[in-house]
Structures are given as C-alpha cells and as structure tokens.
Amino acid sequence: MKTAISIPDETYAEAEEAARRLGVSRSGLYAKAVAEFVARNRGLGVREALDGVYSVEVAEVGEALARAQAAAIADEGW
Numbered sequence: 807m808k809t810a811i812s813i814p815d816e817t818y819a820e821a822e823e824a825a826r827r828l829g830v831s832r833s834g835l836y837a838k839a840v841a842e843f844v845a846r847n848r849g850l851g852v853r854e855a856l857d858g859v860y861s862v863e864v865a866e867v868g869e870a871l872a873r874a875q876a877a878a879i880a881d882e883g884w
Contacts, residue, residue, distance in 0.1 A: 811836075
C-alpha cells in the first residue's frame with residue numbers, strides 16, 4: 807500500500823541516513839519502524855484499564871495468608 811506522510815526535515819534526513827547505513831530502502835525502513843511501533847503498543851490501554859481497576863480496589867492480604875506466606879519464606883533458608 808502506498809501512503810504519503812509529513813515528517814520534520816531533520817527526522818527525514820536521519821531516516822535517510824539510517825536507511826543508507828542499514829542497507830534498506832526508505833520504504834523498508836518506514837515499514838519496519840511502523841511495524842515495531844504497532845507491536846510495542848499493541849497492549850496499550852490494557853495497562854491503563856487495569857490501573858483504573860486496581861487504583862480503586864484496596865489490595866490487602868488477609869492475616870492468615872500473610873502468616874502462611876511468612877512461614878513458607880522462613881523454610882527457604884534465605
């Protein structure tokens with residue numbers, strides 16, 4: 807698919823240099839960069855939703871569970 811984008815001159819120059827240095831076409835460089843950005847940000851929104859849930863929920867460990875955890879750690883010999 808072809809598309810047109812606008813980027814700052816400095817970014818364009820840096821991208822041209824990177825493509826030359828890496829031995830890839832300009833299109834290949836942009837395609838790889840966009841693919842990596844999309845992959846890295848695929849789960850964005852999930853963390854924010856979980857933060858929203860857990861920011862209003864009180865996270866407390868019951869006394870019995872705290873004792874059981876402490877007893878289990880004590881047996882590890884740390």
